[in-house]
Amino acid sequence: MESLLQFRYMIERYAPLAESEWEAIAEKASLRFLKRNQPLISLGEACDKLWFVTKGLIRYYQVDRDLEERTTCFSWEGHFATPFSSYLKSTPSYEVLVALEQTEIVEIHREDITAFIETIPAVNSMYRQVLEEAFLQMEHLNFSLQHRTATERYNTLILEEAPELLQRVPLVHLASYLGISPETLSRVRAKISA
Amino acid sequence: MESLLQFRYMIERYAPLAESEWEAIAEKASLRFLKRNQPLISLGEACDKLWFVTKGLIRYYQVDRDLEERTTCFSWEGHFATPFSSYLKSTPSYEVLVALEQTEIVEIHREDITAFIETIPAVNSMYRQVLEEAFLQMEHLNFSLQHRTATERYNTLILEEAPELLQRVPLVHLASYLGISPETLSRVRAKISA
DNA sequence: AACTTCCCTTGACAAAAGTCAAGAAATAGC
DNA sequence: GCTATTTCTTGACTTTTGTCAAGGGAAGTT
Numbered sequence: 430m431e432s433l434l435q436f437r438y439m440i441e442r443y444a445p446l447a448e449s450e451w452e453a454i455a456e457k458a459s460l461r462f463l464k465r466n467q468p469l470i471s472l473g474e475a476c477d478k479l480w481f482v483t484k485g486l487i488r489y490y491q492v493d494r495d496l497e498e499r500t501t502c503f504s505w506e507g508h509f510a511t512p513f514s515s516y517l518k519s520t521p522s523y524e525v526l527v528a529l530e531q532t533e534i535v536e537i538h539r540e541d542i543t544a545f546i547e548t549i550p551a552v553n554s555m556y557r558q559v560l561e562e563a564f565l566q567m568e569h570l571n572f573s574l575q576h577r578t579a580t581e582r583y584n585t586l587i588l589e590e591a592p593e594l595l596q597r598v599p600l601v602h603l604a605s606y607l608g609i610s611p612e613t614l615s616r617v618r619a620k621i622s623a
Numbered sequence: 624m625e626s627l628l629q630f631r632y633m634i635e636r637y638a639p640l641a642e643s644e645w646e647a648i649a650e651k652a653s654l655r656f657l658k659r660n661q662p663l664i665s666l667g668e669a670c671d672k673l674w675f676v677t678k679g680l681i682r683y684y685q686v687d688r689d690l691e692e693r694t695t696c697f698s699w700e701g702h703f704a705t706p707f708s709s710y711l712k713s714t715p716s717y718e719v720l721v722a723l724e725q726t727e728i729v730e731i732h733r734e735d736i737t738a739f740i741e742t743i744p745a746v747n748s749m750y751r752q753v754l755e756e757a758f759l760q761m762e763h764l765n766f767s768l769q770h771r772t773a774t775e776r777y778n779t780l781i782l783e784e785a786p787e788l789l790q791r792v793p794l795v796h797l798a799s800y801l802g803i804s805p806e807t808l809s810r811v812r813a814k815i816s817a
Numbered sequence: 818a819a820c821t822t823c824c825c826t827t828g829a830c831a832a833a834a835g836t837c838a839a840g841a842a843a844t845a846g847c
Numbered sequence: 848g849c850t851a852t853t854t855c856t857t858g859a860c861t862t863t864t865g866t867c868a869a870g871g872g873a874a875g876t877t
Contacts, residue, residue, distance in 0.1 A: 491766065499770045501762075514759055553747075560754050565708055567761045568695075572685065574768035575802035576693045579864075599824065608769040610865055615826050659845090773834070793854065804835055809856050 432460055432483040436535045439481065439507070443558050444551035454549070457541040463528035469510065470526045476515040477539045482506055485532025486597050490605070491524050498525075500605035503594060509559060510534070529598060579609045580617050626654055626677040630729045633675065633701070637752050638745035648743070651735040657722035663704065664720045670709040671733045676700055679726025680791050684799070685718050692719075694799035697788060703753060704728070723792060773803045774811050 436458065437451055446454075461480075463469060469487060470476050487510045489502040501524065504510035515522035516539065545552040573582050587594060587603060594603060604614035630652065631645055640648075655674075657663060663681060664670050681704045683696040695718065698704035709716035710733065739746040767776050781788060781797060788797060798808035 493770065499766070501766055501769065513755075513762065517755055517759070557751060557754070560751070560758065561707075561711055564754065564758055564761065565711070567758065567765065568707065571761065571765055571768065572693070572695055574765065575695065575800070576687065601824075606769070611825075612827085612866080613864055616864090619826080795854070805855075806836080806857085807834055810834090813856075 432533055432535060433458060435483045435507070436481050440551055440555045443555040446549070446551045450549045450551065454537075454545060454552070457545075458535050458537050461534045461536045463532040463534065465528060465530055468525055468527045469532075469534070470512055470515070470522055470524075472523070472525055473521040474515075475519055475521055476512050477519065478536050479516065479539060479542045480510045480526075481535040481537075482508055482510050483533045483535055485534075486529045487526050487532060488529050488598070488602055489524050489526055490602075498605070500602045503591075503598065503606070505593075505597075529602075574608055579607065579613055580620070582607045582609075583614065583617050584621075626727055626729060627652060629677045629701070630675050634745055634749045637749040640743070640745050644743045644745065648731075648739060648746070651739075652729050652731050655728045655730045657726040657728065659722060659724055662719055662721045663726075663728070664706055664709070664716050664718075666717070666719055667715040668709075669713055669715055670706050671713065672730050673710065673733060673736045674704045675729040675731075676702055676704050677727045677729055679728075680723045681720050681726060682723050682792070682796055683718050683720055684796075692799070694796045697723075697785075697792065697800070699787075699791075723796075768802055773801065773807055774814070776801045776803075777808065777811050778815075 433455055437446065437454075440446055440454075463485065469480065472492060482504050484506055486503060486505045488500060489504070489510075489512070490498040490500045493499050504526075510526060512522040512524045512526060514520065515524075542552070542556075546556050547553070570586065573586055577585070583603075586607065600614055600618075601611045604611040607614065609617075627649055631640065631648075634640055634648075657679065663674065666686060676698050678700055680697060680699045682694055683698070683704075683706070684692040684694045687693050698720075704720060706716040706718045706720060708714065709718075736746070736750075740750050741747070764780065767780055771779070777797075780801065794808055794812075795805045798805040801808065803811075
């Protein structure tokens with residue numbers, strides 16, 4: 430499917446768009462292509478764009494005190510990708526977003542999106558609801574991290590809820606996302622398949 | 624301070640309210656008082672109200688498979704309190720909100736708030752920004768749970784960022800919130816003060 | 818195809834955290 | 848002020864997870 434259209438359908442999942450509204454949005458939206466391992470935003474850059482992934486997969490990570498990369502999140506086709514704190518507060522990003530695969534992205538400047546949120550009800554509604562859903566997702570992840578063992582987290586967060594990540598993300602990064610070492614993840618997997 | 628006014632100030636932190644707008648809101652808002660240990664919402668109840676705490680402290684927990692209470696969150700004066708999933712989706716709540724102290728709350732029906740979000744720009748703006756801030760908070764908690772040890776979590780999440788909880792919340796619940804056993808928390812504290 | 822790099826697993830051991838049980842200390846409620 | 852209850856700590860032990868190190872295998876690049 431044409432990539433811009435994917436973004437239109439995303440908005441219209443929440444409320445219909447008038448043709449003129451869509452044209453206004455499409456005019457401000459541009460496409461961006463990333464190669465494997467290419468960063469979408471690097472450490473310390475400020476982010477003034479909103480991104481929507483139409484193809485491919487983005488990994489989020491922070492560089493920790495010990496210089497290790499700590500993976501915090503993934504975004505793939507059909508989802509937004511943004512270093513949210515930097516986007517909202519116009520501060521240097523402490524997280525890096527990098528493509529794990531060839532990735533295609535719809536990009537819109539924050540000022541344009543902000544304007545659309547004010548003027549286009551469908552965008553307002555979409556923005557609010559995407560935020561609400563992301564919040565619930567996050568609550569879910571939180572509970573898992575607070576109160577579940579490594580094995581349980583792997584089972585629910587990966588095997589049940591995002592099995593496609595297994596094919597697309599190196600296990601080191603999944604381990605980091607689950608808050609465990611790669612070796613522990615390896616053993617968890619060995620025990621399950623035994 | 625008069626409690627309803629606290630709620631008004633909350634909204635006006637984000638954008639000014641016309642007097643007529645505030646009157647419309649005040650008319651729909653009511654006060655509610657909870658004694659220590661009194662639930663604000665119980666397991667399986669659906670939530671169709673939004674709550675704002677003006678005095679006191681609310682603990683959130685879920686009852687797990689092993690019948691243990693897993694604490695997930697706290698809300699105190701100046702913050703909203705809501706079983707967000709139940710509130711948004713009108714589904715039975717899987718979390719319980721209970722007062723840890725004598726607590727005073729501003730209550731507004733969801734339909735009224737929804738209407739105000741549509742019609743009063745300040746409420747729209749406040750709602751969106753409170754959600755955004757809560758999301759950032761959650762990201763922060765998440766990172767801590769994913770990538771920090773028990774001791775580090777206690778240091779940052781409690782000692783640095785919410786020390787007043789120490790005086791107000793039994794350590795069992797703080798331990799659960801940090802994703803560790805009460806014994807471990809006790810040892811962490813012993814090691815720190817040594 | 819050969820080479821390099823990255824990825825994953827496994828073993829041995831160390832460290833961190835959980836569990837069970839007992840008792841001390843603090844607190845709520847009368 | 849007293850009592851019953853809750854809360855917190857500590858010890859001994861178990862389980863889980865992390866760390867270090869080595870090796871095999873897959874995948875990307877030239």
